[in-house]
Amino acid sequence: MTHNRHGRATLRRTVAVLSGRTARFVGRLLGRGGTSLPGLVAARVDPTLVPALASELGPVILAVGTNGKTTTARLIARILRDVQGAPPIANRSGANLEQGIASSLLSMADLRGDLRQPGRAAVFEVDELALDGVLKIVRPTAIVATNLFRDQLDRYGEVDTIVDRWSAAFAGTATTTLAICSDDPRLEQLAAASGLRTIRFGLDPGTVAPTSVGEDPTAPTIVPDDPVSDPVSCPVCGAALQFAWHSIGQLGDYACPDGHFRRPAPDVSVSIGQLHPGDGHGQRARATTRYAFRGAFGSAEASVQLAGPSGAYDAAAAVSAAMAIGVDPCVAIHALEGATPAFGRLEEVRLHGRRVVLALAKNPASLTESEAIAAAQKPDGILLGLSDEPADGRDVSWIWDVDFDALSAVPMIGLTGTRADDLALRFKYSARAVAGRWPIVATEPHVDRALEAMLGRVPRGGTLIVLATYTALLGIRRSLHRRGVVSAIPT
Amino acid sequence: MIDDRSPRGGSRRLRIVHLFPDLLNVYGDRGNVRAVVVRAELRGIVVETATVKAGARQIPPADLFLIGGGQDREQVAVARELVRLGPAIRTQITDGASLLAVCGGYQNLGSSYRTGAGQVIQGPGILDVRTVAGSLRLIGPVVAHLARLPTANGGNGHETLVGFENHSGRTYLGTSARPLARVEIGRGNNGEDGGEGILARPGEGGMGGLRIGTYLHGPLLPSNPHLADALIAAALGRGRAPVELAPLDDADEWRAHDRLVTRSREHRRRNERLPAWLRRVLDPVRSLVGF
Numbered sequence: 118m119t120h121n122r123h124g125r126a127t128l129r130r131t132v133a134v135l136s137g138r139t140a141r142f143v144g145r146l147l148g149r150g151g152t153s154l155p156g157l158v159a160a161r162v163d164p165t166l167v168p169a170l171a172s173e174l175g176p177v178i179l180a181v182g183t184n185g186k187t188t189t190a191r192l193i194a195r196i197l198r199d200v201q202g203a204p205p206i207a208n209r210s211g212a213n214l215e216q217g218i219a220s221s222l223l224s225m226a227d228l229r230g231d232l233r234q235p236g237r238a239a240v241f242e243v244d245e246l247a248l249d250g251v252l253k254i255v256r257p258t259a260i261v262a263t264n265l266f267r268d269q270l271d272r273y274g275e276v277d278t279i280v281d282r283w284s285a286a287f288a289g290t291a292t293t294t295l296a297i298c299s300d301d302p303r304l305e306q307l308a309a310a311s312g313l314r315t316i317r318f319g320l321d322p323g324t325v326a327p328t329s330v331g332e333d334p335t336a337p338t339i340v341p342d343d344p345v346s347d348p349v350s351c352p353v354c355g356a357a358l359q360f361a362w363h364s365i366g367q368l369g370d371y372a373c374p375d376g377h378f379r380r381p382a383p384d385v386s387v388s389i390g391q392l393h394p395g396d397g398h399g400q401r402a403r404a405t406t407r408y409a410f411r412g413a414f415g416s417a418e419a420s421v422q423l424a425g426p427s428g429a430y431d432a433a434a435a436v437s438a439a440m441a442i443g444v445d446p447c448v449a450i451h452a453l454e455g456a457t458p459a460f461g462r463l464e465e466v467r468l469h470g471r472r473v474v475l476a477l478a479k480n481p482a483s484l485t486e487s488e489a490i491a492a493a494q495k496p497d498g499i500l501l502g503l504s505d506e507p508a509d510g511r512d513v514s515w516i517w518d519v520d521f522d523a524l525s526a527v528p529m530i531g532l533t534g535t536r537a538d539d540l541a542l543r544f545k546y547s548a549r550a551v552a553g554r555w556p557i558v559a560t561e562p563h564v565d566r567a568l569e570a571m572l573g574r575v576p577r578g579g580t581l582i583v584l585a586t587y588t589a590l591l592g593i594r595r596s597l598h599r600r601g602v603v604s605a606i607p608t
Numbered sequence: 609m610i611d612d613r614s615p616r617g618g619s620r621r622l623r624i625v626h627l628f629p630d631l632l633n634v635y636g637d638r639g640n641v642r643a644v645v646v647r648a649e650l651r652g653i654v655v656e657t658a659t660v661k662a663g664a665r666q667i668p669p670a671d672l673f674l675i676g677g678g679q680d681r682e683q684v685a686v687a688r689e690l691v692r693l694g695p696a697i698r699t700q701i702t703d704g705a706s707l708l709a710v711c712g713g714y715q716n717l718g719s720s721y722r723t724g725a726g727q728v729i730q731g732p733g734i735l736d737v738r739t740v741a742g743s744l745r746l747i748g749p750v751v752a753h754l755a756r757l758p759t760a761n762g763g764n765g766h767e768t769l770v771g772f773e774n775h776s777g778r779t780y781l782g783t784s785a786r787p788l789a790r791v792e793i794g795r796g797n798n799g800e801d802g803g804e805g806i807l808a809r810p811g812e813g814g815m816g817g818l819r820i821g822t823y824l825h826g827p828l829l830p831s832n833p834h835l836a837d838a839l840i841a842a843a844l845g846r847g848r849a850p851v852e853l854a855p856l857d858d859a860d861e862w863r864a865h866d867r868l869v870t871r872s873r874e875h876r877r878r879n880e881r882l883p884a885w886l887r888r889v890l891d892p893v894r895s896l897v898g899f
Contacts, residue, residue: 277681350685355681357630511747511749511772512774513772514635514637514826514827515636516636517637517830518636535871538860539826539830539831539864542830543639543830545646546639546646547642562867
């Protein structure tokens, strides 16, 4: 009988690998989903297989946070590919629960239950609520936490629930390095309490000079009464934190009025340079931003196909995560040059001579920022999609915590998704509503018909921007595929 | 004294005070403020809004108080504020100001809240309810039926309420208190007695204003325009007869309302056919496939 690297009998492992592969095959036959099934099946046969595979990995980075984890994981993968000469093992976007990560490890296993290339690096994006489960199968070298916003309250109740669960999860990871956003008081509180080695990234205050809304919508603005901000209080005395500036939601430069707690200086500080709008052709098809990074390492710049403060945070998060596993930050920044967005993050397609830009907008923070980025592209129309399936979040009340003022110059707005009617009310009761000035041209829950209505109104050579929650966006992408759009990203 | 009363006996000025928006703002409750403001302004009523934030010294004069929901930690801070400010709010409501309290605010304005650790936090008792922390959160869409009309002439023919609940507290009404509605879909006050919220009409419980407490957000008022108008009418009436309001074109509101009723009922039918464990497995798959 043969033995694997761990010296254990392989028959059970082999059966586990084979059943996982069968499950993957069946899942693919069924056409959709199936990303978590292989992990589930293999674990049934041999629960030790996946942890054993994970122990053969090289450096492992987990990306967690409400917004930006997919983009951050994608950027880290790009850095590691440059540094190691091979792309790291990664999970598919959305397959970010325990089983999704198990499935991606399984796909890298040989029949003896060993990794085909032991020592390979891995980058996994992990759902906020799955972090403790994932830590039971994988021992990460680094955890990069992007931010903690209000998102899908119907799933986990409240943001403080996540803070508590992460805090417990961090307690069992003594050798892990954290990379966190210094501008998020909740993350700073978590990092400080964990006692783990921490690398911090944040926005350069120079970038966050007071700018009026509408002047440069991609620049972060100071909004004292930002409706997106969650109330955050000092972990020591409970007083409301005071902010010198805000970037997105509650991210910013905070301090306790009594001096117990304040934003530390980041190790990687990023500033947002020039935005070059895409011209729809070749290399420069998409909007690109120049980001400048500063720290003890000196300074370096990279142009990335991302926009706004969220793009800056994601890029800085990737650089910090790379630093956390010992990569030279200048090498990491160099590797970011030309990086492209992930699924639903400003993805661009062309249809009958029209440009369609798709962005996922799943919570107040991401919608607010997507609006600003969208408006900066001066589109002919915007289609907003709001659905309330479990993957979107059943509770849609968050749209009332978003200001739609950024869209005031957009010539036409369409509303779709299972909760399109609620969006219509949101506009009806907005500050501009009494005058009835919102150019709502379609309120149509059916995404296919809504897309049709909007495309019919956008002239050739024009731009339609779609901002939608997860399942609404999936529906719109399918509709685009049926209309003949070929995209590099599979549905 | 300046007379700002209309011939019908109500004020043409509506003073709204939003309580603790800095602490309780998690569930889009500012949508309730927007609904009241817009629906009043469309009728030519002059609206003044003020906010009371943590640390405020006093409560400005109000015809209508609105208070929303928040996280447990912020609710503790609100309870602390109410020790100082609760009596002033109570006095105004006794004198005829109306109140809508949602979720956390509903709990905070009751007589007491017992936390999971067994600690009892006293409230100002403006609403005759007490709340006990529960272990499981009650989360999901709600369809409920108004137990009785909020005011003598309110209702607009619709008797359903739609909203979304997300709370771990179990709220129990005082012996003489009556619920706002009875749940058809959802859990309501405590998941036991079928009641949702509390409705105290002007004059009941020795207080002059209309008081509504509820777990429903969504937010509540934009898609329940009958309730919004009942609050505006009662607030303008100051404890006397509610002011008659000119009708508005509410086609959009009722479309959203009715679709939510239909959707929630469909969703429940779909769920009732399946055992609970299978539902947990299927829900994510369903949402992707879209059926």
